[in-house]
Amino acid sequence: MIEPNGHFCSDCAVRGTAVCASLDPAELREFEHLGRRVHFSTGETVFSEEDITTSFFNLLEGVMRLYKLLPDGRRQIVGFALPGDFLGMNMSGRHNFSADAIGAVTACQFAKVPFGRFIEDRPHLLQRINELAIRELSQARDHMVLLGRRSADEKVATFLLGWRERLVSVKGSSNIVPLPMSRQDIADYLGLTIETVSRTFTKLERHGAIEIVHGGICLRDPARVEALAAA
Amino acid sequence: MIEPNGHFCSDCAVRGTAVCASLDPAELREFEHLGRRVHFSTGETVFSEEDITTSFFNLLEGVMRLYKLLPDGRRQIVGFALPGDFLGMNMSGRHNFSADAIGAVTACQFAKVPFGRFIEDRPHLLQRINELAIRELSQARDHMVLLGRRSADEKVATFLLGWRERLVSVKGSSNIVPLPMSRQDIADYLGLTIETVSRTFTKLERHGAIEIVHGGICLRDPARVEALAAA
DNA sequence: AAACCCGATTGACCCAGGTCAAATTTGACG
DNA sequence: CGTCAAATTTGACCTGGGTCAATCGGGTTT
Missing domain, CATH: 1.10.10.10 (Winged helix-like DNA-binding domain superfamily/Winged helix DNA-binding domain)
Structure with a gap:
């Protein structure tokens, strides 16, 4: 599931749209060492609702379903993730949804602590993450209208x-x-x-x-x- | 609707829970001059979905309904706001929902541009806003489960x-x-x-x-x- | 190519919650 | 108070979408 890091952020397919869009070339080289490329296959669970957040993921290829389950098994999919999406934005605490691969998926995985340190003195990266969170919030509200009305x-x-x-x-x-x-x-x-x-x-x-x-x-x-x- | 600023952030009822919780006393004194206290009465609209964001609001007293309308008039309330809630987090673009006062409301209004400048060199405030956004996102997902399932x-x-x-x-x-x-x-x-x-x-x-x-x-x-x- | 599996489709029926239409209660105002 | 007007409750009825049960492919195995 984990492979050595034989890749460069500068060639990355989602370079322009993902969180990393806010980084300059110098930062990018440093950033490169934080992430590790991981693969998941059809149906594999990347993380679960109740897991304490220890990693963030930047989706590179494939599609994921993000969902929550009720105790009796009813499921609500809260979104589908596409390349460029950043998952697990909870900087502390638990993921509040589960995520499965739909088909084969490649992602860039970051350990929480070093990633948090990297952000600390790069407010523009924090700002980028904030933008993404706000965009998702807006999508979530649109989806509430769809579900309710x-x-x-x-x-x-x-x-x-x-x-x-x-x-x-x-x-x-x-x-x-x-x-x-x-x-x-x-x-x-x-x-x-x-x-x-x-x-x-x-x-x-x-x-x-x-x-x-x-x-x-x-x-x-x-x-x-x-x-x-x-x- | 707008009154002169005869108040102090340090005495504010939501000092401990709102965005301003991340500010130290010195910052708070500066912050005090950015906001102006505003009042709304029952049913009054504070901002509309299609409005371009020019202000942020920190709710101090009262309750607000946050909602979206479909063209044919169907309405979905996406949340209720309580004292301490921060509204209009869109740093750019438009509000993506409307907000009405339910009963009398007091809020602290910030103009977008000076507030944005104030944030720029205070990453901990940005981080606080990010935390609030992520908490709201989590609530939004819970609500999707409720609405859908x-x-x-x-x-x-x-x-x-x-x-x-x-x-x-x-x-x-x-x-x-x-x-x-x-x-x-x-x-x-x-x-x-x-x-x-x-x-x-x-x-x-x-x-x-x-x-x-x-x-x-x-x-x-x-x-x-x-x-x-x-x- | 027969047997099998599993997702998708279709049909028949049903019921939770919507619609429509009165009451009934509450509140604001003279 | 008495009078409206608005909000809420209640009742009778209906329907959109759920439930349950076949059936239909399309892909894989033997």
């Missing part, structure tokens, strides 16, 4: 457009939207059941709004999907 | 206990839980309708779990309410 159709349409939008920075813009997560994952993200998600996909396809393709969907009539999502 | 009974029970818990730091612990917000506010917070909230309250009362009193509820059987919330 939108219908199943609106939820699915909003999800497809939002996911496509997030993929732009990773794969560029396209009407083909890959969905690496399962229907169950989508359901647990939208506060629905797997059956409702499936039925809604089928309905959208029957109406010519989307086409269900292997491993994702294709937006046939983006305007119609947008109309559904706006409502 | 809990039944009406569980939502109401969880709300009552959570609200009581939050009030501890303001009014101390008690089985009497004041509810300054309307039933509609509670419904919009929990992703329910006003009728369902009302019916659930009545049901809890019939079962002897709570008593509905003027301006709030009284927990008659906290253990039963906790059992409902845990589920």
Whole structure:
């Protein structure tokens, strides 16, 4: 799972968008020694809700699901993480959600203590982390509106457009939207059941709004999907 | 609405819990000149979703509702703010939710630019703001679980206990839980309708779990309410 | 290519919570 | 007080989405 550090931050795929975007070349060289590249395979758990935070992760490749469980097993996915996302921002205490790899994942792992020391005299890095936290907070609030106040159709349409939008920075813009997560994952993200998600996909396809393709969907009539999502 | 600054941060009710908790006495004297005390009355809007952030607010007294609206008027309350809460943490861009006073409110208002300058060479203040943002993020995730995966009974029970818990730091612990917000506010917070909230309250009362009193509820059987919330 | 597995889809039915429509209570004001 | 107006409660009914149970692929193993 852990490999020696044969890489350079300066060539990193997420150099421009991740936390490290706030570092200058000199800092970057020092930073390079703090992180270690780690791999996870399909379904593997990277950290759990109840774990005390000992590491931060900078996602480099792949997709992760971030979720919380109720004691009786009900699951709410609170977000999907994409390359460039920074995980475990709790500087103290516990992670407050769990994270699994969806498919193969590569991340840059930092031990909490040295990372904390590195931040201390680099307020611009702290500021960058703060920006990311505030952006996530804003996404979280949007998602609350979706969970509390939108219908199943609106939820699915909003999800497809939002996911496509997030993929732009990773794969560029396209009407083909890959969905690496399962229907169950989508359901647990939208506060629905797997059956409702499936039925809604089928309905959208029957109406010519989307086409269900292997491993994702294709937006046939983006305007119609947008109309559904706006409502 | 704006009054001259005849107050001292050192006597402030939220001195120990708000952002300013991270400032030493010398800094506090300087900080004092940045903020101005403002008042809002019942139902008054402090800022709106679409407003560009020009001020931050430190809530001193009263309660506020923080919410987002869909174009068709559906509302989701994303949180209630209590004394000590810091609002408008977006350092750039727009507020991403609206905020109304519930009852009379007193706040400490900071203009964005001088506040931003003040932060710049005080990383511990930035760190404090970051901590608050991360705590809010954690609350937001908990609320997503509630909205996406809990039944009406569980939502109401969880709300009552959570609200009581939050009030501890303001009014101390008690089985009497004041509810300054309307039933509609509670419904919009929990992703329910006003009728369902009302019916659930009545049901809890019939079962002897709570008593509905003027301006709030009284927990008659906290253990039963906790059992409902845990589920 | 048959057997198997597992995720996804579809169908039939049901119920928690929404909708609509009255009461009823509360509060503000003359 | 009496009068409105607004908030809350209650009742009757309905429906969106959940539940339960087949069925349908698509991929892998033998």
